[in-house]
Amino acid sequence: MVMGATHAVSGAVAGLLAAQVLPPEWGGPTSTAEVFTFAGVCAGAALLPDLDTAQSTVARSFGPVSQLVARGVDEVSLWYYRLTRGRRDPKRRGGHRTLTHTALFAIALSAGISALVIEFGRPAIIGTLFVTLGLALRGLAGSWAARNGWIAVTVVAAALSAFTWTWYPDEVGSRALGVAVGLGCAVHCLGDAITKEGVPFLAPLLPWGRRRWWELRLPSMLSIRAGGTVERVVLGPLLTLVAVGLAIWAIDGVPGAVTEVVAEIRAWG
Ligand SMILES: [Zn+2]
Numbered sequence: 569m570v571m572g573a574t575h576a577v578s579g580a581v582a583g584l585l586a587a588q589v590l591p592p593e594w595g596g597p598t599s600t601a602e603v604f605t606f607a608g609v610c611a612g613a614a615l616l617p618d619l620d621t622a623q624s625t626v627a628r629s630f631g632p633v634s635q636l637v638a639r640g641v642d643e644v645s646l647w648y649y650r651l652t653r654g655r656r657d658p659k660r661r662g663g664h665r666t667l668t669h670t671a672l673f674a675i676a677l678s679a680g681i682s683a684l685v686i687e688f689g690r691p692a693i694i695g696t697l698f699v700t701l702g703l704a705l706r707g708l709a710g711s712w713a714a715r716n717g718w719i720a721v722t723v724v725a726a727a728l729s730a731f732t733w734t735w736y737p738d739e740v741g742s743r744a745l746g747v748a749v750g751l752g753c754a755v756h757c758l759g760d761a762i763t764k765e766g767v768p769f770l771a772p773l774l775p776w777g778r779r780r781w782w783e784l785r786l787p788s789m790l791s792i793r794a795g796g797t798v799e800r801v802v803l804g805p806l807l808t809l810v811a812v813g814l815a816i817w818a819i820d821g822v823p824g825a826v827t828e829v830v831a832e833i834r835a836w837g
Pocket residue numbers: 569617618665669756760
């Protein structure tokens with residue numbers, strides 16, 4: 569698997585880009601605060617699929633609670649894999665990188681969260697913010713999280729989600745939380761798909777030969793080694809740079825100011 573930080577930063581980039589193009593009727597963010605919330609949720613959700621094994625760093629985000637959840641998700645994923653396995657799919661002993669690493673899961677979770685937000689409003693919004701922002705902390709501030717432990721992560725995530733909610737109480741915008749979560753999960757799978765191991769993104773709907781859980785991956789020449797040099801020296805810094813650029817661009821007034829400066833320079837020329 570690609571490193572947690574890479575997943576989180578690519579989630580932030582996807583969130584910042586989507587925030588620019590998603591129409592407001594679909595819950596597309598309309599203010600700087602909404603853009604950042606959308607991107608933060610997306611960044612955290614980009615770690616969510618790895619909550620399918622108690623071994624992952626992500627599973628330690630909320631201490632024993634998230635580890636217990638991860639163990640449960642692992643069991644359910646394995647059960648689901650066995651239920652839908654094609655004849656040629658190998659036998660498995662764990663559920664990691666199956667159910668939660670599919671397009672179907674991203675879509676179902678997205679729809680589920682949107683439905684919860686519409687049905688229950690505030691508690692569903694705060695719950696989604698709490699989990700995803702906590703994961704985002706784990707991914708984007710990994711060394712801080714490792715140094716201070718899961719209790720600190722939980723406390724800061726709780727404070728952030730309460731704060732964000734009061735800051736961002738817009739009804740329509742809140743419905744976009746489901747979209748942000750689904751997008752984050754899909755971006756996670758894309759990240760895993762460029763590694764040597766690949767990811768069964770289209771399982772179990774699209775059989776290939778006698779396999780339902782075949783891995784989507786790049787040709788071996790193009791695929792990267794998880795945690796390897798390409799990821800640490802090229803991909804990570806590049807994605808971070810893009811994320812910072814997009815974040816600055818998202819601040820109210822910046823695009824207008826840039827356009828003005830460009831016009832000014834043109835007038836001088
Ligand atoms: Zn993964």
